[in-house]
Amino acid sequence: MRRLGQVALIDEDAALLDLVSESERSAVRGALTATAYAVPAGPWTPGSLAGNGDSHLGLLLLDGLLLRDVSVAHTTCGELVGAGELLRPWDAFGERAPMPIEIDWKALEPLRIAVLDHDFAATLARWPALIHAFVARAIERSHSLALHVAIHCIRRVDLSLLVLFAHLADRFGRVTPNGIVIPVKLTQEDLGKLVGATRQSVNVALRQLLDRASLTRRDDDTWLLNHHALTAIDHLLAPRSPRDTVV
């Protein structure tokens, strides 16, 4: 991990810039700065960026893609964290649990991260609209995770993969004439963690989706979700037996 120096948050994050009026931009640009770090692709231990005070807001992912794995009772669940999302990796969730809970982080791409420390939080208090934006991001991450829980409860792996890719298309996708390009490189092992299936099951299900031309793996290992898959998705997801319904 390498320290990059101070960055002006509103220059890094266009959505934040939109919340600041023209007349205030210069003041916000000068005041609202944070220290940025570069993290290479691969396993990551965020410990050294841990906040040392209760006012530490968290880490803002400026660029890149991160996979967070939670393992409990021999099962692992993955969460994708993308640019613009807020993390608090030092919060000791599950530390007092009677069963071991392991949390691992892996940068799928090189990352840039801004540390929103005490000084940042104190400055931010001058612009409630920006506080609102950061809270909204934390809420959005929870909503995305709640959808992941639902994806993990779908029995058929091909359908859970299809819903996952539709969700990733919504978060990260770029619309093209052939479908939505999802510029995310995910191995079958990563996909297994994201839908809660073994690599073998993911293999079989991916082949089904590729055969149906619902999904295409591009030459650069990113994905294309085809338009016909999107239009047919509701039909595919309709329950076929009472067992498909939880309650």
Next chain:
Amino acid sequence: MAWVESGGPVQVLDLDPSLAQGVPAAEHDQARQRAVARGLDIYATHLRPVDLSATRSGATLGFLVADGLLLRRVTVASRTTGELFGPGDVVRPNDDDLVTYAPLTIAVDWLVLKPARVAVLDEGFLRRVARWPSVVAAVVQRIADRGGRLALRAAVAHLSRADTRLLLMFWLLANRWGTVTTDGVRLELPLTHEVLAMLVGNQRPTITLALHKLAEQGLLIRHSSADWLLTSKAVHTLGHV
């Protein structure tokens, strides 16, 4: 009668002292007096985000749950999962109006399992506590904690045995709202088999069987419809799952 009514002002740091953890001791009284928010009482059984829209004022941090129990349901591919919110949680049901999952058809709704009281952390509240950024950081932490629990929930949904799923789910709930007794951790939560099915991702009949099994093994005892005991033996058992 309106389903959502104004319940008068709430002293947020009295209601939830851990939000004041980062406030210097010398400023604690001042922060306590300044951190006042509007209270809302929610009686509806089915909470529509629009019921809270009238309370959306400027940069709202969210609604801090003081009392009661809410369930957020997410339905995708005809499978419904649930997420519980109770005292100490920060929720923003009105954000669900703004979320789109296109092209997926996903239904999100809220049920009130137990009448709730919430504090409205709105722009006025933000201005009053601006001197103490740790209070805002604590609110963000609450939301991040929610993310941590959800990720664990997704892992729980893959355990093959429903009884193990339930034990882990009850541990998560006990950790938040349980009262430690000599026999284990007591939980006063109105959880039906239907709600439990949504929480762990099983069908209702499977939950009924698993609850019988846990009771027979002396791990999870239901004393009444809203009174549960996760026994000390269960906590020990969880160390070996």
